[in-house]
Amino acid sequence: MGKVIPLDLLLPDSPKILFAAIQDMGLSVDYLINNAGIGKFCHFEEASFDTYQNMLTLNIHALTELCYLFLPTMKQTNSGDIINVASIGSFQPLPYQAVYGASKTFVLNFSEALTGELLGSQVKVMALCPGITESNFMSTANADTSTMKFSPASKVVEDGLTAFAKGKTYKVSGLASYLNSLVPRLFSRKQTLHNVANMFKDRILS
Template identity: 35%
Template structure:
């Protein structure tokens, strides 16, 4: 039996693709979106549920509205919105291309805000609906050399927590899932050397952790025990120390 429709952004790869696979196995029909349409088609063909594909660049200002209108034109009222699409850029801020940094703000923050704003009213009206936002362990402190990325992910976490409190009385649940290092295409796209950390998750683990927390009514969840401990412990240290340690961990070679 279908659980209704879920919209998954960034479904062409990594965590978004894993969300699509986990949700399809649960019986959700899926609206899959990303820029790489060929990958979305391949994924859709492998899933045993109804799917609809929207090729969209969430870095474009009108893309969230077009995605929303697509669902409306098909009579799709999603029970679940997964705001997952996102990317990072690694390196010294002053040397990074400004357009790429601003694109990151649009994809990681503006599109998340717009999609949440567009899909929320119908959920509130139905007194039912779930929104999951993929934040990061980078949401909890500044990360030099991923400065804009960490700021976008701090936005995602704070945004999720604020909206979650606003809408819980209408029966709508909102949760931010905060993965640490996860095996996807993320690091290659960010041009980031993969940091040595204790805990590395698969995309499927992140998807399952996020969905479980959302359904328990949590407003955020950090993936993995060592990531959770790390985030708790660093709260006890002066913020400046945490940033300075992070600067040494991530300083580009050379």
């Protein structure tokens, strides 16, 4: 029977409360999956600064602190793994989602850095990079979804777990998204930026 510990990860003590609750229950953690995240489609200056503070707290701070709290025991016991949910947006800047995109670049970069520190260990860290996926994300983020093609969330989960079992350090779910993730390697940063800006400028819901 699963146990749910509901917490608002925007509150500063929530990661510590979660860690302590799991210790108090005498549970060991097989998987830490940092999935919670929020985004916003808009011109940078058009959202409130609170919006960005919440985005940075949830997408970066809570995720980092949860890794910080859970990783030492995983290393000591040589058991437990971490999957951090990044994004197809992790691979290049995202105009019109500037803070969100940068937060997801952090998640990919941070997760791979931990992987580097864990070489030779049984404990694994993987960044899962979904493309556009069916969920509440786009409506919460104020996105115009009329031209978007969505993948089912179940496909992203399946892709992620299969890649994790194969020892991948990151996984872009879906072939089209994977090809998109290669674009920054094929074009200059400036050209990539122009392409992404053109693609996203019409995706802000007015």
